[in-house]
Amino acid sequence: MSPVRIVGMGAVCSAGHGVDAGFRAVAEGRDGLTALSVVDAELKTPPLCGQLPRDPNELLESRVPNRSLACSVVAAEEALAPLNNRRGDLSLAVVAATTVAGMTRSEAFYRNYIKDHTVVTHASRELRYHEPTTLTAELARRYGASLSLTVSTACSTGLHALGLGKRLIDKGRCDLVLAVGADALSLLTVRGFASLTLVAPDGCRPFDKRRAGISLGEGAGVMVLASERAAETLGVETLGYVSGWGASADCHHMTAPHPEGRGAAAAMSAALAEAGIEPAQVDYIAAHGTGTPDNDLAEAKALQAVFGTVPPFSSMKRTLGHTLGASGTLEAVLAVQAMREGRIPASGGFEIPDENIALEPSGGETGELTHVVKNAFGFGGNNASVVLSRGAA
Amino acid sequence: MNATTPLHVLRTGVVVPSTEPDWNAGISPGDKRRSPRIWQMASVAVARALDGLNTAPRSLVSATALGALDETRLFLEKVFTEGLGSPRNFIASVHNSMAGKLALDHNIQGPNLTLCDGQNSLAAALVAADLLTPEDFPTVVVAVDESIPLLEDLLPYFAPQCRAGLRDGWEDAAVALVLSPQASDAQGTVSAVGPVPGGEDPAARIEQLAATLGSDVQAMDLSETSSSFVQPAMSVCQLLTAGDGGRFAVPCHAPTTGAVAIIDVCV
Numbered sequence: 001m002s003p004v005r006i007v008g009m010g011a012v013c014s015a016g017h018g019v020d021a022g023f024r025a026v027a028e029g030r031d032g033l034t035a036l037s038v039v040d041a042e043l044k045t046p047p048l049c050g051q052l053p054r055d056p057n058e059l060l061e062s063r064v065p066n067r068s069l070a071c072s073v074v075a076a077e078e079a080l081a082p083l084n085n086r087r088g089d090l091s092l093a094v095v096a097a098t099t100v101a102g103m104t105r106s107e108a109f110y111r112n113y114i115k116d117h118t119v120v121t122h123a124s125r126e127l128r129y130h131e132p133t134t135l136t137a138e139l140a141r142r143y144g145a146s147l148s149l150t151v152s153t154a155c156s157t158g159l160h161a162l163g164l165g166k167r168l169i170d171k172g173r174c175d176l177v178l179a180v181g182a183d184a185l186s187l188l189t190v191r192g193f194a195s196l197t198l199v200a201p202d203g204c205r206p207f208d209k210r211r212a213g214i215s216l217g218e219g220a221g222v223m224v225l226a227s228e229r230a231a232e233t234l235g236v237e238t239l240g241y242v243s244g245w246g247a248s249a250d251c252h253h254m255t256a257p258h259p260e261g262r263g264a265a266a267a268m269s270a271a272l273a274e275a276g277i278e279p280a281q282v283d284y285i286a287a288h289g290t291g292t293p294d295n296d297l298a299e300a301k302a303l304q305a306v307f308g309t310v311p312p313f314s315s316m317k318r319t320l321g322h323t324l325g326a327s328g329t330l331e332a333v334l335a336v337q338a339m340r341e342g343r344i345p346a347s348g349g350f351e352i353p354d355e356n357i358a359l360e361p362s363g364g365e366t367g368e369l370t371h372v373v374k375n376a377f378g379f380g381g382n383n384a385s386v387v388l389s390r391g392a393a
Numbered sequence: 394m395n396a397t398t399p400l401h402v403l404r405t406g407v408v409v410p411s412t413e414p415d416w417n418a419g420i421s422p423g424d425k426r427r428s429p430r431i432w433q434m435a436s437v438a439v440a441r442a443l444d445g446l447n448t449a450p451r452s453l454v455s456a457t458a459l460g461a462l463d464e465t466r467l468f469l470e471k472v473f474t475e476g477l478g479s480p481r482n483f484i485a486s487v488h489n490s491m492a493g494k495l496a497l498d499h500n501i502q503g504p505n506l507t508l509c510d511g512q513n514s515l516a517a518a519l520v521a522a523d524l525l526t527p528e529d530f531p532t533v534v535v536a537v538d539e540s541i542p543l544l545e546d547l548l549p550y551f552a553p554q555c556r557a558g559l560r561d562g563w564e565d566a567a568v569a570l571v572l573s574p575q576a577s578d579a580q581g582t583v584s585a586v587g588p589v590p591g592g593e594d595p596a597a598r599i600e601q602l603a604a605t606l607g608s609d610v611q612a613m614d615l616s617e618t619s620s621s622f623v624q625p626a627m628s629v630c631q632l633l634t635a636g637d638g639g640r641f642a643v644p645c646h647a648p649t650t651g652a653v654a655i656i657d658v659c660v
Contacts, residue, residue: 042472042476099487099488107469110466110469110470110473111469111473114470114473114474120546120547120550121550122550123547123550123551124550124551124552127547127551128552128649130459131458131459131509131511131647131649131650132488132509133458133509133510133511133513133514133588133647133649133650133652134649134650136510137588137590137647137650137651137652138650140589140590140652141590145589145590146589147520147587147588147589148510148588148589148590148652149508149510149517149520149521149588150508150509150510150517151506151507151508151509151521152460152488152489152507152508152509153488153489153492153505153506153507154487154488154489154490157489160506164506164521164524167524168524171523171524173395173397173520187469187472188465188468188469188483188486191468191472191478191483192468192478192480192483192486193483195468195477195478195479195480195483196480196483196484247503247504247505247506248502248503248504248505249453249493249496249497249501249502249503249504249505250493250497250502251496251497251500251501251502252497253497254484254490254493254494254497255484263502266502274526378489379484379487379489379490379493380487380489380490380491380492380493380494380496380497380505381493381496381497381505382489382492382493382505
């Protein structure tokens, strides 16, 4: 399989909208977490989250019906801007990754419905966006796609969207892919992770000895992938390449990672194999790095198993929060930007090394970055890794 | 839009609880107590499909419009009424948890994907299966959705196009297909076209898609099928097990989005 070109990127995150804003924040390892205010989660102490600084709908000419979709459209508009509306007869597929889609409206409806069943008359309007596919279908309609896929595998799903998008182009199924990862903060996820006691009271500290859990976030990351012919026809700049995708299942536990990182290592190895590169050629790893004690330890063990001498790595979660369905694509977008700028994002929240991990994340080094591995691991032992490259291998 | 590469169907497994009262008799008491009903349906369908298969599956692709919907409802209900949601309900509410459990139960360590495209979910799953590498086969594709009482309560208030399509009820079922690129004793082959936007006239769009498959394909009439999420999977399975030779285009239509797809079944 061949590397696939990245010809457009877009981002919406706690640092604002735009790839540049997002990259500046992660490059510095900025603390992007604030007390939750965009969702009424009915908690005495709102957790720290990576919230958007403004309603993404305010950035659109006409409002769209839910926050996840608004994030997607804002990021997609940025990603598609280099194409300048001159796609011609090139075929486009939308592959979108989301976990909550329009769930925020479903939650509000159900909260009211429990108290007062007469609100059932609003069911059609309020529940219309509950299905994840509604997000994808709206993007497909808006941008004239001839194929749309919605992948929902929890925290790993954004990288699966990139992987499936890469393979669609590899197989000649389409010329262009809009690969989208998007999720808004919602009561379901805020209260859900709280019920699992996985939320860090003081914000996430990935790979730090004091790490005590995750911090949620919201946003979207979008990449436009193109075949060689499409990129040449459009005359657009190639920003980087998706060179490899690896996927695996832990087969260990529904929420806890395999303690040795077996599935994570398998996903990384598969991605490297598809990219046709050796572990020693990787210059940076954009880790999943959620900040839970088990996840970070398992990921570190997987890194050691695959790489031996582990290249610089960092987590963007203290800056962005864990944006769930968005995290894979959003952090992949910022990892490509890291290659373009030759600067490794700093690992915000990390201060004290953990002797059990025996690895320390990066602190913002500069230098040439040729190949980057991006990881994302999710519920159900679901693992995904992609290799991103500066040039075609 | 071209069809995906046809994949051979090695085995099928079906569960329709409404026609099979003791469908979950083989599930252990512990799993019956702990596992959501939708997981149990998928588990039985996959177990039936894998029964007698002499090659271990390498990957799994699940197709579900709404996942474990009742677990989502239960979690929110407990938050809103008791102030505390159950972690078990939350875990199960995540769309791909079921696929993770199936992988765990059957030690399927390869790619594990979940596609959520309404009634087009099986078609989307077949597109995803077509993108796997040769090492990822055989793959298990499992289509499953559930009917819950809340939906029956809400149905009268849904938009007319949804209500009309769902007039036959939210019948729940699970259908598992074991697929491989090559086989000498397959029941048939399946491939998919779409999902694509349906435009103003979804039925006409489906006819267009079917026409791309050639004149030897018998297209099923969209108006004669229900919009139950698992309807296409049930139709595919019925065609494969009936054994009547030929090619058939099974229509898929998601009324909430208007998107359509067809599944090409060659028996």
